[in-house]
Amino acid sequence: MAHIETPPGHVAEAHFDTKPIWRTFWILLGITMVELLLATIHLKTGFPPKYVLNGVYLILTCAKAFYIIAEFMHLRHEIKNMIMTIAVPALLFVWFIIAFLWDGNSYRELRNRYDRHHAEQNLIKAPPREEPAAKKPGQPD
Amino acid sequence: MAQAVPAGQKWWSGGKSPFNVEYGKLMMWYFLMSDAFTFGAFLISYGTIRFSSNGWPDPNEVFKAFPLMGETNLPLVFVSLMTFILIASSVTMVLAVAAGHNNDQKSVTKYMILTIIGGLMFLGCQAWEWTHLHGEGAWWGRNPFPNADGSVASTNFTTFFFTITGFHGFHVFSGVVINCIMLIKNLRGDFAKRGHYLMIEKAGLYWHFVDLVWVFVFTCFYLL
Numbered sequence: 001m002a003h004i005e006t007p008p009g010h011v012a013e014a015h016f017d018t019k020p021i022w023r024t025f026w027i028l029l030g031i032t033m034v035e036l037l038l039a040t041i042h043l044k045t046g047f048p049p050k051y052v053l054n055g056v057y058l059i060l061t062c063a064k065a066f067y068i069i070a071e072f073m074h075l076r077h078e079i080k081n082m083i084m085t086i087a088v089p090a091l092l093f094v095w096f097i098i099a100f101l102w103d104g105n106s107y108r109e110l111r112n113r114y115d116r117h118h119a120e121q122n123l124i125k126a127p128p129r130e131e132p133a134a135k136k137p138g139q140p141d
Numbered sequence: 142m143a144q145a146v147p148a149g150q151k152w153w154s155g156g157k158s159p160f161n162v163e164y165g166k167l168m169m170w171y172f173l174m175s176d177a178f179t180f181g182a183f184l185i186s187y188g189t190i191r192f193s194s195n196g197w198p199d200p201n202e203v204f205k206a207f208p209l210m211g212e213t214n215l216p217l218v219f220v221s222l223m224t225f226i227l228i229a230s231s232v233t234m235v236l237a238v239a240a241g242h243n244n245d246q247k248s249v250t251k252y253m254i255l256t257i258i259g260g261l262m263f264l265g266c267q268a269w270e271w272t273h274l275h276g277e278g279a280w281w282g283r284n285p286f287p288n289a290d291g292s293v294a295s296t297n298f299t300t301f302f303f304t305i306t307g308f309h310g311f312h313v314f315s316g317v318v319i320n321c322i323m324l325i326k327n328l329r330g331d332f333a334k335r336g337h338y339l340m341i342e343k344a345g346l347y348w349h350f351v352d353l354v355w356v357f358v359f360t361c362f363y364l365l
Contacts, residue, residue, distance in 0.1 A: 022232070025228065068356065
């Protein structure tokens, strides 16, 4: 996630360079556009399949997070030891995400297997939503 | 930003600040890390509940409205606009930090004003979205949207949505307040007198963190 490399012989310039800022902006905007394009293609055609897309979304999200932290928050240009005090505790998220999502999934499977009533609840269809015909005054659309 | 660092510097031999950053900035980083775990806990609990549910509403069915467009089906368009606004205000914030490095008080003022405007625009968008969803009948403990497969949905979806975007929106709001204070201090010439603009950098770190969280909220609620 975090970039752990201090550029060798790094010397702070007296003049802050704004070029990498704009480059990062275009990268972030580009990634967001790609995500939206993929979502729109999926809505129109049903391709690529949702689980493939979800993986792509997560990778692209981590890429965006990396650019924001490394360039906008300037962490990439700090000293390696300081970066590590942020990056190492953040690794706790790896366990955090895997353990909890796994647990949620396991709970769903166990409940569907042993709780007949719960599994059957999912077969009840929701009544069709009535169209919001008459808008109340002051209510935005 | 870090001071100039000669090659082969021995950081731990005493007499120097081994992380080469100012105390307040380091503490801002650690605060943001703890805040990241707070948001992480929210989003992961959302994920856990979603994984444990047999059905979940389709975000493209829920978030498809745009101001003044009535019933037109425009999934993702409004939230893309919000994302763009937040990224743009993040850029103006870095430009303010850069201007601070060059001791350019006028540019700092200009970019801080732009950043505040961006934050207010984002908050306005969020207020509109909340009002719209509330008008549809969604609120904490109330969910009018059926699951994607047509079955009856629990209220978990809306409760998580309002809690997490609300918590994020509150961060944006406090970020705007902090940025306003920085703008006033800059206009009074406090930073120019002090000779450095480190306060702008610390406010900037907080502001980028808000943007960072939005990246994850955007993915978790609107894309997945």
